[in-house]
Amino acid sequence: MxxxxxxxxxxxxxxxxxxxxxxxxxxxxxxxxxxxxxxxxxxxxxxxxxxxxxxxxxxxHLKYESLLLRILVAMVFVLFALIVAITFIDYAFR
Amino acid sequence: MSNVSANSEYVSYLDHQGKYKGIMSWIMATDHKRIALLYMYSIMTFFIIGVVLGIMMKLEMLTPGETIMKAKMYNSVFTLHGILMIFMVVIPGLSAVFGNFFLPIHIGAKDVSFPKLNRFSWWIFVVGSIMAVLSQVLKDGPPDTGWTFYAPYSTTTSSNVIMATAAAFVLGFSSILTGLNFIVTIHQLRAPGMKFFNMPLFPWALYATAWIQLLATPVIGITLLMLIAERAFHIGFFDPALGGDPLLFQHLFWIYSHPAVYVMMLPAMGVITEIIPTFCQRQIYGYKAVAVSSLAIAGVGFLVWGHHMYTSGMSDTARWFFSLLTFIVAVPSAIKVFNWITTMYKGSIDVKPPFLYALAFIFLFIIGGTTGLLLGSVATNVQVHDTSFVVAHFHYIIFGGMGFAFFAAIHYWLPKMYGKMYDFKMANIGLVINFIGFNLLYFPQFIIGIQGMPRRYFDYPAKFQPAQLVSSIGGFILVTGLIIMIYTLVKGARKGAPAPANPWRGSTLEWQIPSPPSVENFDEEPVIKENPYDYK
Amino acid sequence: MSQHTAHIEEHRDDEASKLGMWLFIFTELLLFGGLFLVYSIFRMQYPVEFRECSLELSVTIGAINTVVLLFSSMTVAMSMTAIQKNDMKKALLYIGVTLFCAAIFLVNKYFEWSGKFHHGLYPGSELMTHLDRGHHLYFSLYFFMTGLHALHIIIGMTLLFVCYFKVRKNTIHSQDYVLLENSALYWHLVDLIWIFLFPLMYLIS
Known part of the structure; x- marks a missing residue:
């Protein structure tokens, strides 16, 4: 295989x-x-x-990988960005 | 092993002779079913230790003042109770035991994608557990920080925090690898013809859980590493004396530990979603809503961690924002409860122990969930923060929810796992005692929590005496129920009557194969139904 | 998957291995993600102190290391190309060059760190404990982040070493190279993290 x-x-x-x-x-x-x-x-x-x-x-090689994997990678970065942004909601408005 | 071919004589995975003999055939096992049992035995051991510690606390709380232990000892006891129960029982609980056993079977596969990695996960689970035990006996004394390891106390206390956090780190690694394995398995090994929306809902729940395990656990990993570096090398992150920010620790800790609550709950919900259609002989109501709500819980669950920190000095903007998100995350959970109850409507209900446990779960989960909303709104939270109200709430969720779902799962699947049946009457007696004991134990804590009884205190004013007494008595009743339940199950698994392949007339794939399953699960190609809950 | 295939242990699924590696990379990204979150909070609170501390670092060494890592990222990608083309000699050469670059990176790092140590600047040192909050936080983060990154370099090197010998023993070849592919992915991850570490640690204005 x-x-x-x-x-x-x-x-x-x-x-x-x-x-x-x-x-x-x-x-x-x-x-x-x-x-x-x-x-x-x-x-x-x-x-x-x-x-x-x-x-x-x-x-x-992500350019040549399946759409699924590309979406998953993007999702991870979006999740991280969200976590940072939400943490800053605390620190920026103290 | 390779000479096991189709239609050969059936050999159960329990009797199968592999490369290794005796105890080694278990320690070296790569069969997902054997690994599941290994996890179950280790988790049950830690559960029993955790229960003993819990009962010690209840004995201490029987009367005001010092009853059986000193304050420092009480701190160590609740810390160990928390570490054991959270990191070694409820987080691996359902996904590592029943997930390992039934995920591959539910999707029509012979095993998980990486069987050796699966075995490795269990090994490091054992290593992490040994480290957690060592942290109790090494010379600096057992950690007294609570399972949350809040800085700056955790960076300054003389007790053995480094070993305990390192243990949590290793256990986290095990959790990550299990999650990784499950995601790949679901993507790669579904039987031909089984699309995502043909899967039973337990794999759906495990899939959502696995993503949380994979993406949230590294955050606690790095946080604990930073904590260790802070203690060992005086690197400053969290301790104000070293320039750090203790609130940041709380943020990082809950960025993991709130999603971790869903690592416990999602598979529990998945188990209930399996049991209810079987015992109602009815198609699950709103299959897609239940499936997608698992993902929704996982997704939104990542973004609500701040509701553990309302009184910490966080900004007001953050407080209302987290409160809003907390209410949103309650919606998909409510969807599930609604769908379970609607599934029962006009079903032909068969009242057997697993179904009764599922009902108990729903009852306790509704109490736990709605008090969770009380805690999720800032105004009421400030009132009851760090009181025994919180303790009662999360025990209703974690024990009443995840714990009772675990009991439901074991009553549901034990005939499949061991090929033996237990005594229904004894199981029902155990259930009733558990249910009564549980409510007596935790419900009074809601009341005295509102009246101002703080959590983690080993002493209390005399006015709380009656409630504390009821709570302690509830604890003893619960332990009696647990003993009856475990006795019934062990007796059933060892000497029970042989179980048929499909004792509950279930429709998912595990009921198509013999009890207990053969090593390869499917000696004949499984029939994949378009609808896994087809009862017509 | 026919019914007659042997038990799963002997079953090979490169797609699964690769997906597994990507998932592992996700966990690494979030591991460092937590650190970058801590960094961003502290930098927001102490912008001036962070700027002052970054001047203590040598941009030249940082830039050299960046170039070295980018170059090694390319060579490890080329070793994949070579394996796919069944050109074992070239594959070995490129893996070797990658390992060499990794070594250069670590040697640079060693000199950088030992320079700091020489001036009495290391975690827990007399000098470090007397720094004020912002400076102390910067150097705490500096040592922890670059230290953890260096640890990942060492793990990546170990993986590539294994690949090197497997290519030589012909157990990695043009029909079965998923181990090399995964090690290369890991190596790119190390590069990816450095791409952010370099401007955030060395180039603060």
Whole structure:
């Protein structure tokens, strides 16, 4: 019962992904020194989210997995975001 | 093992000769049914110890002042009672015992997806339990924090908190692996033709439970690790003296421990949902509503943890928000109660012990659930927070709910698990005594709770004496009932009359196969019905 | 699944293994999630102190480690490609490179931590206990989070070591590579967490 259904990703595509990730890392570091006020954290987190999305979809093959698994992964992140948001309802309104 | 083929002679899983002999054939077992029994024996052992500790507390509360133990000892006793009962009895209880035994059978599979991982889960359950016991006997003295390990007391007390929290961490790991196994099993091993909405409702409940086990337990894991790091290395997270925030501990603790309540309750509800259609010979009312309400409870249950913290100094905005969500999570639970009762309407009811236990469950669960709403609304909660009202409430839910569901399940499935039948009359006597004892034990605590009796106190003013006396007497009655029940069941399992394959005329898959089942569960391809509760 | 298949022990289901690994990754995400929650609460309360402390860390070392981990994430993904193409030599090479990167990461981490220890800054030290609340919390989180992450690096390395020898013994091959696939997933998880740790610990403005 050999049921390896994983899609094969070419080397070239992987190295392109790496280049994008490195570029994003460079952007994160360079904007950290620019004063954007409160936006700096938001931008840093946004870039981190984009990077993790790329890692999840390309390196972790999620792009080629079943819809079910993709929904489950999304669900986990949504759950975590909800928990953080609700905890902040306490701390932000003390 | 591989020479067991279709239509070969039937050998029960209890008599099957595998690679290992004697006791090793159990410790090394990968058969989900044997692992289920292993869990049951260990959990029953801890349950009995927990009951003994409970009775010790009731003896202490018999009269005001010191009765049989000192205050410090009382702290250790309720802490151990809590740790044992929560982490080693009710959280693994139904899913690890009956889930392991019947989940694969209900979905027409031969075993769970990862049998070896299943065995490993039980092993680390045993390791965690041994650690919990060790925390009691090691030199620093038994922990006295209560099962909640609230900081900063837990980070500063000299008692043996590290071992106890490490035990809870290991037990959590076992819980995660069981949940993981069940989710994969339900996704991958359903028999051909069995879609999600053809599954019986017990697997549905287990599926929702497994998600909670999987996603909530890591949060308590990291919290306990932080607590250990704080004690061991003076890393500051929760202790204000180290710069930390004790409220954050409460948040993190309840982010797990509130969903954990549903780890206990959802499978209990699943068991009741199996029993009622069988003994009413009637299709469950609102199959999809019951199935989806399990998921709804699991989902919303993640977001209501703050209702344990109304008096902690949390912001007002958070307090009304959590209160609102708490009322919402009550809705799917109420849907289930409504559907159970409606299923009975015009059914041909067969009054047997499992059904009576299910009725007792519904009665106790309604009391526990509605007092839960009282606690869920901020205004009344502030009044009764940390009183014995809370103790009464959660015992109605956890013992009256999950505990009685466990008893219902064991009366329902014992003939299938052992192939023997127990004595109905004795079982009914045990049930009645349990029911009376339970209500006498816990109901007075609602009343004195409202009057201001705090929880976890070993002393009380004289005006509470009558209620405490009734409560203690209820405790002794309950223990008598438990002894009768366990005696009846053990006698039945050992020497009872042989049970037929389908003693209750049930319609789910476990009743299609012999009692006890063979190693592979299904020697013939099971017939998958579109509707698992087809009684026409 | 025919009736004649042997007992489940000998039954292989790669889809199930992979789903199981993903579920395990979910638990890891929530494990670190709890820590990130604690971090965000404390950072909200002590923004200035967190900023001051982050200046004590070397962005260069952090950046090097980020690049190293991203690179190793790519090589482990390439080892999967190589296995699928039945190119064992390349697969071994890529797993080896990944392990090498992991080692570099740990060596960097070692120097970073020992630098702090050298200045008397470690959990429970004299200096640490005299810090004020915000600073103490930052370094508590720093040691705990990077320490736990390093522990995950070590677990990931162990898994990849096992894969390396299994590929050599030909028990992982183009028809059966789910162990490598799962180890690679685990390795990406380690990378994923670092993607958030790096800006949150090193780059606070």
């Amino acid at each position: 050999a049921n390896n259904t994983t899609h094969t990703i070419e080397y070239q595509s992987l190295s392109k992904t790496l280049l994008i990730l490195l570029f994003l890392t460079f952007v994160t570091i360079s904007i950290a020194s620019v004063q954007l006020g409160a936006f700096t954290l938001a931008v840093a987190l946004l870039i981190a989210c984009v990077k993790s999305f790329i890692v999840l979809s390309h390196f972790m």
